Amino acid sequence: MQLFNELKTLGHKHIKANKKAQERVPSGLWLACPKCRQAVYHKDLGIYQACPHCQYGFRIGARQRLQWLVDDFKEFDSDLMTADPLNFPGYQDKLAKARKQTNLNDSVLTGLATISNQRCALAIMDPNFVMGSMGTITGEKITRLFEFALKERLPVVIFTASGGARMQEGIFSLMQMAKISQAVKRHKQAGLFYLTVLTDPTTGGVTASFAMQGDVILSEPRALVGFAGKRVIEQTMHQKVPEDLQDAETVLQNGFIDAIVARPELKNRIAWLLSMHNTESEVR
Numbered sequence: 079m080q081l082f083n084e085l086k087t088l089g090h091k092h093i094k095a096n097k098k099a100q101e102r103v104p105s106g107l108w109l110a111c112p113k114c115r116q117a118v119y120h121k122d123l124g125i126y127q128a129c130p131h132c133q134y135g136f137r138i139g140a141r142q143r144l145q146w147l148v149d150d151f152k153e154f155d156s157d158l159m160t161a162d163p164l165n166f167p168g169y170q171d172k173l174a175k176a177r178k179q180t181n182l183n184d185s186v187l188t189g190l191a192t193i194s195n196q197r198c199a200l201a202i203m204d205p206n207f208v209m210g211s212m213g214t215i216t217g218e219k220i221t222r223l224f225e226f227a228l229k230e231r232l233p234v235v236i237f238t239a240s241g242g243a244r245m246q247e248g249i250f251s252l253m254q255m256a257k258i259s260q261a262v263k264r265h266k267q268a269g270l271f272y273l274t275v276l277t278d279p280t281t282g283g284v285t286a287s288f289a290m291q292g293d294v295i296l297s298e299p300r301a302l303v304g305f306a307g308k309r310v311i312e313q314t315m316h317q318k319v320p321e322d323l324q325d326a327e328t329v330l331q332n333g334f335i336d337a338i339v340a341r342p343e344l345k346n347r348i349a350w351l352l353s354m355h356n357t358e359s360e361v362r
Contacts, residue, residue, distance in 0.1 A: 109136075113300040126341040133340045134300040137278060139180055140187035140202040143237065147345055148200070150192040155222060159183055160215045166246040176207045184215040185240070188223045193235075194349035199227035201236040205279070209241035212284055216244075217254025220288065224261035233271035233352055238289040242282015255287035262291050271355035273348065276326065276335065278302050290334065294351060296344075297326040297335045304329075 109118050114132040123129070125146050127136040144151055162169050177183060185207040191200035201223050203210045220236070227234045243251040265272060274292035279302035286305055289295075297303060304324035311319055322328050329335050339347050 128341045135298040135341050137205045139206050140204040148191045151189050153189040155219050158215050163250050164248050169246040180204050180207045185210050186216050186219050188219045196349045196352035199223050199232050199234045203239040205239040210239040211241050211244035212254050213244040213247045214250050217257050220258050221261045224265045228265050235273045237275045238280040238284055239277045240284035255283050258288045276301055276303050295336050297338050299338055301326040
């Protein structure tokens, strides 16, 4: 005998999903900021793809960054392709997928740029190309950029975004740290200006070399900046580390970053620094 009637409410009655209605609702309308955990409507990110609550810059591709950063851009070395030096299993398929996704030949876009009437040699690393990892072609393109800037007496601006050296190229990828560092040294000895902008994430061999060798080092808000990953640090030290240990704000407090600049302000800040440090960079 049933003593009580079933409650006919949304909370108690099973309702079947309307699949046709679901298909009409676009995915990705709302995003969760990975830093402040606030829900963000996708249109509120704007052209800069920055969280309106904490100013964290969502990870974006190199060509997407060009849209609001430069007034003019001439790409270099778009024909360079990795030769897969170790014949690493599955590596060519991974590279082909990354090239299709990013429209780049490797993890960095290089070229001659004009930013608010200031000429510079520009490199932008793409976190979507095998996590922005540094391989032989990445190192070659950045080295060539510094050599071009030295010849033309131009400042260099690099946006870093990397998980570190590319494991599929072994020692060849690690050698790029020294190779680029030598190019940075020659550029510096000529009295030319070098600016780095750290974006999320900047880690591994990139942090241990050219990312931290700039005359001025800027960072986007809340970017992950470090060498080893949090888990590796904890396993090595056998103790927990603070959650914000590798946030750009913590790195700034400890003197490794000169300033944190939100994306809407980056173009003007970069142009001002270029004009202050190298008058030869002005467009004639």
